Amino acid sequence: MITLKSEREIEGMRESGAIIAGMHKGLRDIIKPGISTWDIEEFGRNYIESHGARAAQIGFEGFEYATTVSVNNEVAHGFPRKALFLKEGDLVKVDTVVDLDGYYSDSAWTYAVGEVSEEVRNLMEVTKRALYLGIDQAVVGNRIGDIGAAINAYVEDEHGYGNVREYIGHGIQPTMHEEPAVPAYGVAGHGLRLKPGMTITIEPMVNLGGWKVDTSEDDGWTVTTADGSWSAQYEHTIAITEDGPKILTSQDPEEDAKYL
Numbered sequence: 001m002i003t004l005k006s007e008r009e010i011e012g013m014r015e016s017g018a019i020i021a022g023m024h025k026g027l028r029d030i031i032k033p034g035i036s037t038w039d040i041e042e043f044g045r046n047y048i049e050s051h052g053a054r055a056a057q058i059g060f061e062g063f064e065y066a067t068t069v070s071v072n073n074e075v076a077h078g079f080p081r082k083a084l085f086l087k088e089g090d091l092v093k094v095d096t097v098v099d100l101d102g103y104y105s106d107s108a109w110t111y112a113v114g115e116v117s118e119e120v121r122n123l124m125e126v127t128k129r130a131l132y133l134g135i136d137q138a139v140v141g142n143r144i145g146d147i148g149a150a151i152n153a154y155v156e157d158e159h160g161y162g163n164v165r166e167y168i169g170h171g172i173q174p175t176m177h178e179e180p181a182v183p184a185y186g187v188a189g190h191g192l193r194l195k196p197g198m199t200i201t202i203e204p205m206v207n208l209g210g211w212k213v214d215t216s217e218d219d220g221w222t223v224t225t226a227d228g229s230w231s232a233q234y235e236h237t238i239a240i241t242e243d244g245p246k247i248l249t250s251q252d253p254e255e256d257a258k259y260l
Contacts, residue, residue, distance in 0.1 A: 004197030012103035017249035041080030056097040088114040107249035108235035127232040132259035148186025162211035203235030
């Protein structure tokens with residue numbers, strides 16, 4: 001079942017999303033060569049809890065951490081690790097979900113550790129732009145397939161990167177994962193029609209190589225590229241409104257406007 005949110009509910013999600021945005025902005029100063037991925041987890045959890053919210057990933061299907069921290073060829077769901085230290089040129093993805101008084105928001109972001117190669121920088125830029133191309137299609141009257149078609153055409157057809165299929169965006173609120181499924185691939189004009197009040201995540205995961213991924217047999221969570229290539233991810237929670245898509249996890253409206 002898909003619930004259509006009121007203006008009050010969307011505002012509650014926006015307040016939740018502001019906490020995630022603040023956490024991600026804080027990570028810009030934290031993520032540098034020499035820190036461990038556990039340092040990221042501690043910062044994220046402390047930031048969320050100090051702002052009166054709950055890190056909703058903790059306890060979800062047995063997951064123990066406030067954040068997922070995925071490095072280089074890890075696509076998503078990586079465990080924060082005390083013994084994994086970031087080095088110059090690494091690529092790290094941080095994802096979290098915040099519950100503020102029953103209002104959920106979800107956002108992932110990719111960070112360069114120090115100076116990264118031009119190849120990695122291009123991957124980051126393409127993935128980020130793909131996110132906003134998807135958001136641009138999230139308007140009343142369009143269909144879910146329009147979002148994915150725009151992302152896939154840009155990622156694979158235009159740039160030749162691998163667009164991950166196995167993990168996708170989703171509806172959000174009143175729980176972390178709701179209908180509808182929101183793939184980063186699809187056929188324009190197909191799928192569920194978008195209506196005012198729907199709240200969804202859009203979250204392209206893009207690989208330098210092929211689109212196929214594997215899930216760790218050791219921990220059952222960590223997703224890596226099948227071919228060992230590096231991967232990037234960007235994710236926003238958005239609301240579908242009569243006035244266009246509203247980004248509820250925006251870190252910088254002026255930066256958003258450069259892409260939309």
